[in-house]
Amino acid sequence: MTEGSTGPPSASDEVEIKLPCADLDAVRRKLEQLGARLAAPRHDERNDLYDDETGRLAARGSALRLRRASGRVILTYKGPARFSGGIKAREERETEVADADELEAVLTGLGFKLAFRYEKRREEWTLDDCAVALDETPIGRFVEVEGEPTGIRRALAALGLDSAEAIPYSYARLYLERRKKDPSLPAHMVFSE
Numbered sequence: 001m002t003e004g005s006t007g008p009p010s011a012s013d014e015v016e017i018k019l020p021c022a023d024l025d026a027v028r029r030k031l032e033q034l035g036a037r038l039a040a041p042r043h044d045e046r047n048d049l050y051d052d053e054t055g056r057l058a059a060r061g062s063a064l065r066l067r068r069a070s071g072r073v074i075l076t077y078k079g080p081a082r083f084s085g086g087i088k089a090r091e092e093r094e095t096e097v098a099d100a101d102e103l104e105a106v107l108t109g110l111g112f113k114l115a116f117r118y119e120k121r122r123e124e125w126t127l128d129d130c131a132v133a134l135d136e137t138p139i140g141r142f143v144e145v146e147g148e149p150t151g152i153r154r155a156l157a158a159l160g161l162d163s164a165e166a167i168p169y170s171y172a173r174l175y176l177e178r179r180k181k182d183p184s185l186p187a188h189m190v191f192s193e
Helices: 024-033 100-109 149-159 171-181
Strands: 013-020 037-051 063-069 072-078 082-084 087-097 113-127 130-137 140-146
Touching: 013 149, 024 113, 024 130, 024 140, 024 149, 063 100, 072 100, 087 100, 113 149, 113 171, 130 149, 140 149
Parallel strands: none
Antiparallel strands: 013 087, 013 140, 037 063, 037 113, 063 072, 072 087, 082 087, 113 130, 130 140
């Protein structure tokens, strides 16, 4: 949460921290040693961000995402982010939908268009009261820890990760920054194969 924000995160808030990670295998071994439970084996995700023609959602720090992963389709709204101690909190509302193609048609009918696509390979673990994701992306490897702030701090300490390395940006923002440095990158953050 930002300085001056009031109260703890609400039940609809996503509270997480994202860190770069050169060695996901080492984090995986540590999770196993700590008795963490594998919640979802490594799987591919395709995430499509939608916005209107003017980019209104992105301009206010919000996101409308359609995710396809492991045979599931999930529509998510994320509100503007607040930060405190490297931990990001933002409103998150999501629902599973039956038909991605029909939902895309609905979004298009409402005036939304695909603004950005990003892919990742994700493995999900549960460590105490936190969800830990090991992400491989076209721009690097990352660990995300989601839970309550005190649980996140405990998980980071147990995993030997340093919150000072936290990245406050979404994958879309990270890729945008990378493309500024290397305009030859494709418009979307997708695996080449």
